[in-house]
Amino acid sequence: MVPVSNFNRSWTSASGNGAASNPQVRARGAENLLRRLEWTVIRRLDGLLHGDYRTLFRGFGLDLADLREYQYHDDVRYIDWNVTARLRTPYVRVYNEDREVTAWFLLDLSPSVDFGAHVKKRSMATEFLAVLARVLTRHGNRVGALFYGNRVDTVIPARTGRRHALHILHRALSRAEGAGFGETDLRDFLQTAFGVMQRRSLVFVISDFISAPGWARPLAHLAQRHEVIAVRLYDPLEMELPDLGLLAMRDAETGQQLYVDTHDRAFRRRFAQLAERREKELRSAFGQAGVDALELSTGDDLVDAILRFADLRKRRSQLAAGGGLPAHLRGSHDVSMA
Template sequence: MASPLALTAEALLRRVEWTVLRPLDGQLQGDYRTLFAGAGMDFRELREYVPGDDLRRIDWNVTARMDTPYVREYAEDRELTAWFVLDRSGSMAFGPQGRGKEQVLVEFTATLARLLTRGGNRVAAILYDGARPETVAARSGRLHVLRLIHRLQQPHDSAHSPTDLAGLLKASAGVIRQRSLVVVVSDFISAPGWEAPLRLLTQRHDVVPVQIVDPLESSLPDVGEIVLEDAETGERVLIDTGDRAFRERLRALAEQEQDQIRDRVRSCGLDLTTVSTADDLVEVFVRLAARRKLRR
């Protein structure tokens, strides 16, 4: 099978429409479209809090006066603007040939962008490859999705570029002014400190954090001695994968780091959607739809 990055934008989008969106139409019967409905800023009414309401909509002034929690409700917009905040730094180059983490990022973005534009919504993107973030303006339609895919397929120099996720999120908060759906796609391999800007984004926007991972990042096979290179620093190290104790330490460390990432995202009031390079995107979107439906 050809690598998604080796396909034309049209070929990749057609494949996504046939292998992902078509099965989703059958499995979810169109219900997933309402899960990304716009949340407008026009105030409608105040009502008492009920379990399951979004805590970010609590009106603390009214709650203090009435001595019981009240939430603010808003009239929903028919149309939605979605922003994809896309991490294309060095660590995203990891993964098997033909479907590494960056390839999965392209497929995931293409799928969700087309899903949204089919409903008349607009999509935009902020691309980050370790240098200055690049903005793709918000537009609707299939042609715009093709242009976004084509832009993502262009070569970029992310070698030895450490991920500054905090800086990317801060820059996004400055660019995205109107309330939007913000989909952050990254492997979250970054220096600590990105929780605060992520929390800031959630105060104004509907944020969906998506983590792209590869199984080999947490579980190495026994293939003897190999040289590994850090994609973000260029540092090389010789390791013996035949050392069972080393493999166990690596697995434990990877699990610990993953738990920390999940806890940091949860501290922002969000659920982390994890997508593996081995995952079927149909199953990924079914899980995502179920999770968003449960939160609503």
Template structure:
């Protein structure tokens, strides 16, 4: 049975966020900046200014060089794009992929709202999508927790259209901000291209959640393997050395393909195992984010 939202949030605040504060001493507050920049006004260009700031369209119309002025939005808006498809429901609680997604989402939401920042969410499965407008405060995190932990009907309907999920996120977040895409990235569509387009406007962090069995299948003898998204079933002999070697090669090729796609998209990419310690995973994300800014 899923814990009530208030109990889950209190547990994560006590067991994860308190430890995270002790380990990072607030470093996560500056690791992900995501600052928004809004157009404010136009003014005439001064001779000592950088010519790259000139608005050439306005300059051509007015026959006088002008530059754009911007105001910096100090309030961070973070978005959580959460893949709730069938493949994310693989694994038993508390070490299933959906359990890790829930804990990541709740912890990230609370981390950012504690500093007065706003957090919104896109909850996506094959046939049901929900957009939660960004707000701040603990009550908002409780509402998000309630939505994320609500039972998701097993609707089937084929592989997840990850490209559509990312496009929905782009439409939902018109202003520049920080976007966390939490998914196993198992699905259809040109998600890499959509991720690239999303990263042109936002600071994007892709968190790929994987189950240990997806990386190394144990010897379980003859088992019936079912694709969580398509329902296709195959009888596999997991003790067959040739089968295991072929599976390792397929896993290595898939991991390499996903890594290359993330690199091309220009996003900060992290892989988190569903049995991994959440504090260690978050600490590593922050450390990599800070190294990337040097």
């Protein structure tokens, strides 16, 4: 038995070695995949959300239009505390949404995203990118992308239209799996992205967040300028190992191989404890950075995952409307829990 001393890794079966498709297949594959997602995912989302994606995309592209008194269910993030203090009554800022929104997809394509027991994290990432890029571009919004292998090697400027969404998807699918080894450093990725994205934007950071330490502060820095959503990819096997006997495993980031005895209960328990510790660290990092996190498992239905996240953001907004005011203002202005 070989103990796992550093859990910030993604270990794959040593016999697994994915081969990339040829360019012609990838070109057809991008169009076929987008068309399939338009029918099977986007149409379902349209029906279930009634075409209203504001719960997903709130908080960006806003211009101040007016001030008015706070009303029940208003989002407390828009309270103007200076005016409230002067008038001794809560006032909120009223915004008009810009017609055009710019969104960026920061896609981590480092070796660890090639892991997955049945569906790879890479596949979930590209499908999520395709769905959200198409939802945004069909309403005239602009989308761009940055791809990261072991460095930021692709920057696709923000444009609009289905053809551009298809171009981004094609570039993502064209990336070969397992292209070399090397430690992932999301800190460099996020710092580079901050320099690229000058205008306030909606930013999706799509990653398993298996990285060298130090990325939490750049994530928080990014969130100070932009509306940031962390799309955290994971496979259930990264949470808990089944009893499969002796396995040959390879570190997706370094290429190192080792054998693990999954029949050993103590090993499986230790693995689960390390996984839980990492979960707590991730939740803490996202919370301190002030970003919402969409947890996307390789076992998830994409529609269900997006709906759960939309519901989370809606409930947080409602709870904030009831609990975000200072106590002396809540007591005197009938602001109650939603």
